[in-house]
Amino acid sequence: MKKFFLAMAGILLFGSSAFAAAYGDAGCGLGSMLFKDQPGAVQIFAATTNGTAFNQAFGITSGTSNCDAKSIILAEQERFATHNFSGLAKEMAAGQGEQLATFADLLGCPSVKQTRFNSIAQQNYKAIFASETTTPVEMLTAVKTVVSSDSELATACSQVQ
Structure with a gap:
């Protein structure tokens, strides 16, 4: 059961990076607004911000937070x-x-x-x-x-x- 939750957390935190744009590998969301497209390890913080604030899913759905089609x-x-x-x-x-x-x-x-x-x-x-x-x-x-x-x-x- 712990593995399941860890896998789900990983997907929520990093799964959307496939849709990253000029704002870095962490994808759109609050993290992209704070850390922009800075390369490297800072994208981990951007992804963590996106995942813990749960704003990325909202941004994708609503087209806000740098998340537009x-x-x-x-x-x-x-x-x-x-x-x-x-x-x-x-x-x-x-x-x-x-x-x-x-x-x-x-x-x-x-x-x-x-x-x-x-x-x-x-x-x-x-x-x-x-x-x-x-x-x-x-x-x-x-x-x-x-x-x-x-x-x-x-x-x-x-x-x-």
């Missing part, structure tokens, strides 16, 4: 772009791939527009990866710009703004 979606897009950067570069160059399909999905592009998305990404590869030092966030911004400028994808992909 747009921030969560942007954080997921940035996280995916960062963790899959080299794979996305290869698949965009090839114009197809599993990571590219997932990326399109995160940008709100319906599966019926996948071929168009792949094609546009491949055609604009040099603009998306403008230099060898292009960062994942710069790549994400460039993809959103390319998608937004395509008449077919601009209306179809709902998470590019």
Whole structure:
């Protein structure tokens, strides 16, 4: 029984970190407002604040305390772009791939527009990866710009703004 409560406490304290945005790994909530996006161990204090004050669940539900859907979606897009950067570069160059399909999905592009998305990404590869030092966030911004400028994808992909 103790293990169950410890597991539940861990989930409540740290489980929402998967939805973290520019406010740090602890996620949104009072902790994010106090500790901002400071890296490292300070995020433990932010997560503890979020968990002990029970404000994170309220913030997610109400859209307060830095917890809004747009921030969560942007954080997921940035996280995916960062963790899959080299794979996305290869698949965009090839114009197809599993990571590219997932990326399109995160940008709100319906599966019926996948071929168009792949094609546009491949055609604009040099603009998306403008230099060898292009960062994942710069790549994400460039993809959103390319998608937004395509008449077919601009209306179809709902998470590019």
